[in-house]
Structure formats: structure tokens, C-alpha cells
Amino acid sequence: xxxxxxxxxxxxxxxxxxxxxxxxxxxxxxxxxxxxxxxxxxxxxxxxxxxxxxxxxxxxxxxxxxxxxxxxxxxxxxxxxxxxxxxxx
Amino acid sequence: xxxxxxxxxxxxxxxxxxxxxxxxxxxxxxxxxxxxxxxxxxxxxxxxxxxxxxxxxxxxxxxxxxxxxxxxxxxxxxxxxxxxxxxxxxxxxxxxxxxxxxxxxxxxxxxxxxxxxxxxxxxxxxxxxxxxxxxxxxxxxxxxxxxxxxxxxxxxxxxxxxxxxxxxxxxxxxxxxxxxxxxxxxxxxxxxxxxxxxxxxxxxxxxxxxxxxxxxxxxxxxxxxxxxxxxxxxxxxxxxxxxxxxxxxxxxxxxxxxxxxxxxxxxxxxxxxxxxxxxxxxxxxxxxxxxxxxxxxxxxxxxxxxxxxxxxxxxxxxxxxxxxxxxxxxxxxxxxxxxxxxxxxxxxxxxxxxxxxxxxxxxxxxxxxxxxxxxxxxxxxxxxxxxxxxxxxxxxxxxxxxxxxxxxxxxxxxxxxxxxxx
Amino acid sequence: xxxxxxxxxxxxxxxxxxxxxxxxxxxxxxxxxxxxxxxxxxxxxxxxxxxxxxxxxxxxxxxxxxxxxxxxxxxxxxxxxxxxxxxxxxxxxxxxxxxxxxxxxxxxxxxxxxxxxxxxxxxxxxxxxxxxxxxxxxxxxxxxxxxxxxxxxxxxxxxxxxxxxxxxxxxxxxxxxxxxxxxxxxxxxxxxxxxxxxxxxxxxxxxxxxxxxxxxxxxxxxxxxxxxxxxxxxxxxxxxxxxxxxxxxxxxxxxxxxxxxxxxxxxxxxxxxxxxxxxxxxxxxxxxxxxxxxxxxxxxxxxxxxxxxxxxxxxxxxxxxxxxxxxxxxxxxxxxxxxxxxxxxxxxxxxxxxxxxxxxxxxxxxxxxxxxxxxxxxxxxxxxxxxxxxxxxxxxxxxxxxxxxxxx
Numbered sequence: 001x002x003x004x005x006x007x008x009x010x011x012x013x014x015x016x017x018x019x020x021x022x023x024x025x026x027x028x029x030x031x032x033x034x035x036x037x038x039x040x041x042x043x044x045x046x047x048x049x050x051x052x053x054x055x056x057x058x059x060x061x062x063x064x065x066x067x068x069x070x071x072x073x074x075x076x077x078x079x080x081x082x083x084x085x086x087x088x089x
Numbered sequence: 090x091x092x093x094x095x096x097x098x099x100x101x102x103x104x105x106x107x108x109x110x111x112x113x114x115x116x117x118x119x120x121x122x123x124x125x126x127x128x129x130x131x132x133x134x135x136x137x138x139x140x141x142x143x144x145x146x147x148x149x150x151x152x153x154x155x156x157x158x159x160x161x162x163x164x165x166x167x168x169x170x171x172x173x174x175x176x177x178x179x180x181x182x183x184x185x186x187x188x189x190x191x192x193x194x195x196x197x198x199x200x201x202x203x204x205x206x207x208x209x210x211x212x213x214x215x216x217x218x219x220x221x222x223x224x225x226x227x228x229x230x231x232x233x234x235x236x237x238x239x240x241x242x243x244x245x246x247x248x249x250x251x252x253x254x255x256x257x258x259x260x261x262x263x264x265x266x267x268x269x270x271x272x273x274x275x276x277x278x279x280x281x282x283x284x285x286x287x288x289x290x291x292x293x294x295x296x297x298x299x300x301x302x303x304x305x306x307x308x309x310x311x312x313x314x315x316x317x318x319x320x321x322x323x324x325x326x327x328x329x330x331x332x333x334x335x336x337x338x339x340x341x342x343x344x345x346x347x348x349x350x351x352x353x354x355x356x357x358x359x360x361x362x363x364x365x366x367x368x369x370x371x372x373x374x375x376x377x378x379x380x381x382x383x384x385x386x387x388x389x390x391x392x393x394x395x396x397x398x399x400x401x402x403x404x405x406x407x408x409x410x411x412x413x414x415x416x417x418x419x420x421x422x423x424x425x426x427x428x429x430x431x432x433x434x435x436x437x438x439x440x441x442x443x444x445x446x447x448x449x450x451x452x453x454x455x456x457x458x459x460x461x462x463x464x465x466x467x468x469x470x471x472x473x474x475x476x477x478x479x480x481x482x483x484x485x486x487x488x489x490x491x492x493x494x495x496x497x498x499x500x501x502x503x504x505x506x507x508x509x510x511x
Numbered sequence: 512x513x514x515x516x517x518x519x520x521x522x523x524x525x526x527x528x529x530x531x532x533x534x535x536x537x538x539x540x541x542x543x544x545x546x547x548x549x550x551x552x553x554x555x556x557x558x559x560x561x562x563x564x565x566x567x568x569x570x571x572x573x574x575x576x577x578x579x580x581x582x583x584x585x586x587x588x589x590x591x592x593x594x595x596x597x598x599x600x601x602x603x604x605x606x607x608x609x610x611x612x613x614x615x616x617x618x619x620x621x622x623x624x625x626x627x628x629x630x631x632x633x634x635x636x637x638x639x640x641x642x643x644x645x646x647x648x649x650x651x652x653x654x655x656x657x658x659x660x661x662x663x664x665x666x667x668x669x670x671x672x673x674x675x676x677x678x679x680x681x682x683x684x685x686x687x688x689x690x691x692x693x694x695x696x697x698x699x700x701x702x703x704x705x706x707x708x709x710x711x712x713x714x715x716x717x718x719x720x721x722x723x724x725x726x727x728x729x730x731x732x733x734x735x736x737x738x739x740x741x742x743x744x745x746x747x748x749x750x751x752x753x754x755x756x757x758x759x760x761x762x763x764x765x766x767x768x769x770x771x772x773x774x775x776x777x778x779x780x781x782x783x784x785x786x787x788x789x790x791x792x793x794x795x796x797x798x799x800x801x802x803x804x805x806x807x808x809x810x811x812x813x814x815x816x817x818x819x820x821x822x823x824x825x826x827x828x829x830x831x832x833x834x835x836x837x838x839x840x841x842x843x844x845x846x847x848x849x850x851x852x853x854x855x856x857x858x859x860x861x862x863x864x865x866x867x868x869x870x871x872x873x874x875x876x877x878x879x880x881x882x883x884x885x886x887x888x889x890x891x892x893x894x895x896x897x898x899x900x901x902x903x904x905x906x907x908x909x910x911x912x913x914x915x916x917x918x919x
Contacts, residue, residue, distance in 0.1 A: 020582070021582055022579065022582055022583075023577070023578035023579040023580065023581050023582055024578045024579065025577075025578070025579055026577060026578065043579060045363065045366060046366065047300065047363070047364070047365055047366065047583075047645055047646075048579075050299065050300050050301065050645040051299075051582065051583075051644060051645040051646060054299055054641065054644070054645055057641060058641055058642060066301060133639065133640055134640055135640075186778075187775075187790065190776070191776075196652060196653075196654075197652055197653075198623075198653065198674075204632065207629070207632050207636075207710060208636060210710065210713055211632070211633065211636065211710075213636055213637075214632065214633050214635065214636025214637035214638075215637065217554070217629075217633060217709060218554065218555060218558060218709050219629075219709045219710050219713050221558075221559050221560060221712075221713055221716055224713050224714075224716050224717045225717065226717055226719075227717070228713065228714045228716075228717035229714050229715065229717040229718040229906065230906075230907070231714070232621075232622050232625075232706075232711070232714035232717075233621045233622060233674065233676050233714075233849075233906065234653070234674055235621075235674045235675045235676045235679075235905055235906075235907060235909065236906075236907055238674075238675075239776075239907035239908055239909070242776050242778060242908065243778045243779070243908075246778050247776055247778065248775060248776055248777065248778065248787060248790070249774075249775065249776065250774040250775070250776070251675070251774070251776040251908070251909060252673050252674070252675050252682060252774070252909075253673065253674040253675065254671060254672070254673060254674075255620060255652070255653035255654050255672045255673070255674050256654050256657070256670075256671050256672055257649075257652060257654045257658070263671060267671075267686075270689055270693075274689065274692075276773075276774075291635060291636075291640070292631065292632055292635055292643070292647070294640065295631075295635050295640035295641075295643040295647070296631070296643055296644075296645075296647040296648040297648060298640055298641075298643070299641075299643050299644060299645040299647065299648070300645045300648055302648070356669075357669045357670070357671070358612055358667055358668065358669060358670075359615065359616070359658075359661045359666065359667050359668070359669075359670040360667065361661045361662050361664075361665045361666055361667045362662065363662065364583075364649045364655075364658050364659070364662065365648065365649060373667055376611075376612055376667075493654075494648065494649045494652070494654070494658065495649065495652075495654040495655070495657060495658025495661070495670075496658055496661055496662060496670075497654070497658075497670065497671075
């Protein structure tokens with residue numbers, strides 16, 4: 001249980017945060033099944049993911065280690081990383 | 090007849106000390122000036138190290154009014170400018186004001202004062218609608234950093250072209266390049282050029298933390314800036330100023346001035362790729378180098394020393410190593426390359442000018458400043474980075490490069506004016 | 512003409528101004544006397560001594576700026592992206608067909624993305640460092656517009672940002688000319704600026720040059736005996752400056768030529784002997800190979816501060832004689848746009864030359880007796896001639912002058 005009382009991050013919630021923090025590439029449909037699509041194919045760079053990570057760190061009260069973030073290349077991997085951090089804290 | 094531009098005076102305020110002598114002492118002995126931040130309590134931040142200037146305004150010669158009027162970046166610039174002017178031997182009382190100008194680089198302006206005033210106006214961040222009752226008269230000058238260039242122009246009585254160049258971390262290089270262009274095109278005979286920045290403030294720390302650009306190596310501050318080392322993990326902020334007196338060659342010769350070097354070539358290009366990211370091929374920096382060498386009429390093989398951007402980030406070190414290989418060819422593997430950011434950190438808009446002054450001093454002393462803290466080479470960075478100790482070598486032509494947020498890539502070539510062209 | 516004296520041509524123009532979004536809307540609003548000055552809406556300014564500003568009307572960022580760029584850009588950068596887009600489209604330049612490095616960006620800036628910056632300062636000081644956006648590292652800094660425009664359009668040529676306060680709009684264009692003379696084919700040049708947020712307004716108040724008058728048609732009255740300072744504004748313009756040979760080869764439509772440019776400084780701008788503006792005017796005329804009598808209209812800096820108006824009028828009188836040249840101040844309808852103001856004036860000057868009219872200066876009713884300028888008020892006047900002079904002055908002693916000429 002995190003300090004904020006949230007136990008899990010869903011893909012939908014993650015997608016919402018992604019949209020708000022980094023916008024949405026006109027050539028990409030974020031409402032489709034994007035869980036396993038590479039961030040680079042979704043039009044997001046490392047800067048966008050840093051903004052997303054900062055937002056999740058604050059909203060969910062969870063620390064995301066740098067080296068783990070570097071390996072999260074898809075929304076599912078990112079969400080799994082957050083959720084394992086949440087369950088571990 | 091073609092107008093050429095030479096450097097006839099230098100001044101510096103740098104981590105490790107005020108004045109050229111202390112600056113060169115630090116660089117030539119390979120000591121580092123990076124430390125735990127003392128300017129304010131940096132303990133809440135991810136990165137808590139920086140290369141700070143030990144600066145006492147009065148001891149540096151500033152009057153009480155100058156101290157009050159100027160932001161820390163302005164104070165640095167004025168002290169460095171006075172040293173450079175004195176060094177040049179120029180008598181600014183003689184009527185050449187209309188052909189004298191200023192080209193000062195600065196990336197983040199008076200950010201320290203701006204933040205200090207913000208804290209008061211907003212009462213510690215409590216109010217979006219800041220309180221106009223607490224506006225101080227200097228606030229406009231702190232918000233619009235052309236005030237920094239104007240200060241130097243007043244100091245020297247300049248009536249020619251005056252500007253502040255703000256191209257992120259290439260500001261210092263670009264300001265010198267721009268100043269040289271102004272003299273070459275005939276808009277001025279003398280340009281007070283250089284760069285200044287005093288970015289060590291909470292907002293700067295926070296925004297670099299947010300993109301993990303600065304190093305978290307807080308337990309070992311003296312060795313925190315490690316360009317080209319496999320264990321480097323981010324840049325170390327710095328601060329300071331450097332000023333170079335640029336002068337038209339014949340103008341300098343007529344008055345018997347000491348000539349340090351010619352600003353022989355300048356190139357700047359943009360990567361048009363990313364505000365903070367770099368492509369690993371370094372193509373645009375390579376192009377900037379090519380342009381600078383062409384303008385200098387030098388072959389790449391004539392470069393005796395390369396002063397690298399070397400910001401102690403993985404992406405930069407690989408980016409510019411590739412750029413050197415592309416632009417210098419085989420010579421890239423022979424020419425010594427070093428990054429003085431290992432010793433004085435990265436002072437954003439000032440560093441390009443501080444690095445050019447280091448290049449001038451390397452030419453003066455035939456001594457190449459080292460890359461400190463370089464023990465374990467990044468296998469993808471396979472050039473001669475002059476690790477740990479300074480190296481004696483014949484230095485007649487140097488290349489200094491910079492890379493900045495916004496995609497800016499710049500290169501300046503300094504050479505002895507009597508050199509033979511390629 | 513030697514290679515180093517190349518006079519670039521203007522082949523595209525874009526504007527985001529309090530008088531309207533887009534060059535055509537701006538220009539017709541100027542002609543119709545529309546006042547872009549109104550009460551500040553970007554924040555609640557009721558508690559401030561200045562409550563009026565020139566805001567760009569009807570700008571829906573989502574319609575003009577890609578979604579990916581919205582979270583990372585300040586309002587004024589979005590306006591800059593708009594103006595740059597318009598200028599490039601207007602020029603008809605086919606960037607894809609150009610070799611890399613053949614086009615660059617030269618912008619003027621004054622305060623950077625200040626509204627964005629204030630928000631992040633507030634996040635830092637009210638909540639803590641971890642609440643600061645990853646975009647703050649560049650969204651606020653002075654080079655942001657140059658960088659974002661360069662990236663958006665793939666412009667890899669020489670690019671830069673200059674800060675010379677309100678002279679910047681011309682200095683950026685002068686700098687672009689320098690790049691073209693060094694071999695770049697086309698430069699997007701100008702400035703879009705604005706800091707209409709509480710902190711930005713506080714900084715502008717400190718200049719002591721803002722008018723505290725509450726009536727939108729009486730607050731900014733340059734050269735008027737009732738001048739009481741200026742109204743701050745947001746916006747500006749970009750132009751495409753192009754090598755004339757390249758423009759001719761591709762059959763580009765040409766608005767005019769940047770025939771002359773000069774910049775000077777006054778170490779003590781309030782001293783009676785300060786002659787920097789006059790020197791800039793004379794140097795720009797010489798650079799353009801023109802005489803004072805060739806200038807059909809002057810787009811004045813028009814500080815709206817009595818002392819500065821007097822000084823500008825004196826400089827004009829010294830060069831052109833008392834009331835010796837028609838003067839236009841479209842700024843009276845927009846407020847002062849800081850680094851964007853002079854770039855927009857240069858656009859207006861080219862349109863005035865194209866249409867053969869001098870637009871009347873709005874709101875000014877009583878030109879001060881100590882300002883011997885032929886300020887065009889009331890009705891538009893016909894413009895005969897092919898050259899216009901644009902002036903810009905920055906706080907602290909900066910002066911810039913540009914001569915633009917019609918080329919047909």
C-alpha cells in the first residue's frame with residue numbers, strides 16, 4: 001500500500017497520465033491496444049518518460065529507480081515497474 | 090582587405106579562484122573545484138554538487154553600488170571584463186567608442202536574483218498573484234538579461250553593437266564567434282566578448298534533477314565530473330565568467346598590443362532533433378567543426394588540441410567523440426582532446442568562453458589541461474583524452490566545441506595569426 | 512554588389528499579434544483601427560496597478576500546436592510556433608528540397624517562457640523540487656523559441672537567440688542577414704515574446720515605463736503630450752529572409768528587401784549627448800545606400816514615455832528635419848511586444864510599402880509640441896516611395912534601425 005492509498009496503476013490510467021504529461025502524437029491512436037507497443041513507436045522520447053515518471057512518483061508516492069526506468073520500453077513494462085514498486089513499498 | 094580578429098586580453102572568474110592566474114593554476118595542475126553545494130542547502134536535491142566560485146564582491150573590486158545593482162552573473166562578468174581590459178592595455182578613454190561593442194553570452198540570465206525576488210514576491214511560493222508592493226527597481230534588469238551586456242558596454246563606454254547571445258550552453262562560444270563576425274564585417278574594431286552564468290540556484294537544481302542530467306555522485310564531490318569515464322553519470326553544474334578582448338588585427342598591431350591568438354574560424358549548426366537529446370552520430374557538431382576549420386583555412390591535421398564539450402554525460406561523450414572522428418578523420422585519434430569541465434563543472438552560458446580562455450592559455454604555455462577523474466575509459470570513447478595530468482605539447486592551433494539545449498552545436502578555432510594556411 | 516554586401520529579401524511573413532492571428536488579420540485590423548489593447552484576461556490583474564495589455568485574441572493552442580508540444584511549451588512559444596509556421600508556408604520554401612544546413616532560425620527574446628517558469632517556481636517553492644517539470648530546463652530559457660522552431664521544421668543551419676530588450680526584433684533580423692552573407696540560403700528571423708503572467712507583469716512594472724491609465728484608448732499614447740508610458744503586449748512576428756539569388760531561382764514572391772541595418776548603444780541613454788539612435792538611423796541609411804529623402808515612412812520605436820519620445824523625435828528631426836518624414840506607430844494598437852515588437856513593425860512596414868499606404872496611428876490626439884514628428888493620425892495617407900525605416904530601442908541603451916525597400 002502506498003502513502004497515497006493506491007495499490008495499482010492500470011494501463012488506462014497510465015495512458016491518461018501519458019496524454020497529460022506528454023501529449024499525443026497525431027499519427028498514433030492511444031485508445032487502441034498500446035500496452036506492448038514501444039514508446040518510441042508511440043512517439044515518446046526519454047524526456048517524455050521522465051516527465052511521466054516524475055508525475056507518477058508524486059501522485060503515487062513511489063520511487064522509480066533510474067536503471068529500472070531505462071529498461072521500461074513499453075506501457076506494460078512501465079506499469080509493471082510502477083506496480084511492483086507499489087507492492088514493495 | 091580581409092579583416093582578421095585577434096584576442097588581446099583575457100579575464101576570468103572561475104571555480105577555484107578569481108583571475109587568470111588562479112584559473113590557470115587550477116587547470117594546469119589538474120585539480121578539481123567541484124564540491125558539495127554551499128551557496129544554499131541543497132540537501133533536498135538529487136544532485137548536490139557543483140563547482141562554485143569563492144567570490145567576495147568587494148575583494149574582487151566591485152563597489153557597494155555595483156554589488157547591489159548586479160546579479161551574481163553580472164558581478165562575475167564585470168570583474169572578468171575589468172581584468173581582460175587591463176590585460177589588453179587598451180586605453181578606452183581614447184575616442185573609439187563607436188567602433189567598440191559587446192557580445193556577451195549567457196544561458197539563464199540573472200536566474201539567481203530572479204528566483205530570490207520571486208520568493209519574496211510570492212511569499213515563499215504561496216501566491217500565484219505575486220505582490221507588486223515588493224517589486225524592487227532592479228527586477229526588470231534581472232528578468233531581461235540584455236542588462237548584463239549593457240553593464241559591460243557602460244563599463245567600456247561602448248557605442249557600437251552590443252548584444253547578449255543566449256544559445257543555451259553554446260552561448261559563450263557563440264558570443265565570441267558573433268563578436269568576431271562583427272569585427273570581420275566592419276561593424277566594430279573592438280568587441281568585449283565572453284560569457285557569464287551563475288546558475289547554481291534551487292530552480293536550476295530542480296529542473297536538472299527532473300531530467301536526471303546532473304550527477305547523483307554526492308558522496309564524492311571532488312570526483313563527480315568525469316567526462317569520458319565509464320562511470321560518469323551526469324554533469325556537475327558550475328558558474329563563472331570569462332571575457333576576451335577581440336580586436337581587429339591591424340588595430341592591435343598598430344598599438345603594439347600583445348596578441349594571444351586569432352579567432353580564426355567559427356561555425357554553428359543545429360541538430361533540429363531534440364531540445365535536450367543528441368543523436369549518437371554527432372553529424373551537426375561535425376558540420377560546425379568543418380565550417381570553423383574552413384573559415385580558419387586550416388586542415389584538420391593542423392589542430393594541436395581539441396577542447397571538448399565533455400559534459401560528463403554518456404550521450405554527450407559519445408556524440409562528440411563521433412563528431413571528432415567525422416570531422417577530423419584519422420587525426421581525431423592523434424590529437425589530444427580534453428574536457429576542463431572535469432575540473433570547473435559546466436557553467437552553461439559561461440563555459441564556452443571559459444574554455445576559450447583555457448585554449449588561449451594552453452597556446453601561451455604550450456601545456457594541455459587534462460581531463461581530471463578519467464580512470465576507466467568508456468569503450469566507445471577511444472580518443473586521447475589527456476587523462477589526469479596536463480601534457481606539454483606544441484600548441485599553435487586549437488579547436489573548442491560546445492553543445493547546448495535547443496540543439497545548438499558550435500565550434501571555434503583559435504590559431505596563431507602568423508600561421509601558414511592549409 | 513559584392514558577395515559580402517548581399518541584401519536578402521523577405522519572402523514570407525507570419526504574425527501573432529494583439530491585432531490578430533496571422534499577417535492578414537493583423538494588417539486589416541491596423542487599417543481599421545481595431546484596438547488590441549484591453550483588460551488582461553490571462554490572469555486576475557485587478558490587484559495590480561496595470562490592468563491592460565495587448566493579448567493575442569482567439570488563439571486556441573490545440574488548433575495550431577502539435578499535442579506532443581503542448582505540455583512542454585509556454586504560451587509565447589506556442590505563439591512563436593504559429594508565426595514561424597505561417598512565415599514558412601507563406602514563403603513557399605520547400606524545406607525538404609533544400610540541403611541540410613541551408614536554413615536556420617534567428618530569434619529575439621526578452622524574458623523567455625515566463626508563465627511556464629512562474630508555474631514551476633511555484634511548484635518548487637510551495638511543494639518541493641520533485642514537483643518541477645522535466646520541461647522547465649528549456650521551456651523557460653531564452654533560446655526556447657529558436658530551439659523549438661528549429662526542431663519543428665528541421666532547420667539545421669546557424670541558429671541563435673539574441674537578447675537586446677526591445678531592440679531584439681530587429682537585431683535578430685540583422686543577425687539573420689549576417690548568416691545569409693556567410694552562405695546560408697534562408698533564415699527564419701524575428702521575435703515573439705510576452706510575459707503576461709503575474710511575475711512577468713511585476714518585472715515589467717519595475718521598468719517604471721508602464722502606463723497605469725485604465726482606458727484602453729488612452730493608456731499608450733506615443734508622442735502625445737498625454738503620454739504616460741506603455742501597455743505591455745504579447746506576440747510578434749517571424750519573416751523568412753532569403754538570399755536574393757535563391758529566391759529569384761525558385762520564383763519566390765518577394766515582399767521587399769532588407770536594404771540596411773545597424774545597431775548602436777548609448778552608454779548613458781538619458782544623457783543629452785546620447786546620439787545612438789541618430790547614429791543607428793544614419794548607419795542603416797548608409798548601409799542601404801539611401802538618403803533620408805528616400806524614406807517614405809518611419810515605423811518609430813515610440814516608447815510612450817515623454818522623455819524617450821522627445822529623444823526619438825529629436826533623432827528623427829536631426830536626420831530628416833522637423834516633421835520631415837511621415838511616422839507610423841501601429842504599436843499604439845498592440846502595446847509593446849518586447850522582443851516581438853520590432854519584428855511585427857518590420858512586417859507592417861513591408862505591407863505599407865506593398866499597399867502604398869501609411870496606416871494612421873490610433874488614439875493619439877495631441878502630438879506634443881516638443882516632438883516635431885509628422886505622426887500620421889486620423890486617416891491613412893498615401894505612401895509614395897519604396898523605402899521604409901523601422902526603429903527599435905531597448906532598455907539600457909540599445910538602438911537598432913532597419914531599412915526595408917519594395918523591390919518590384
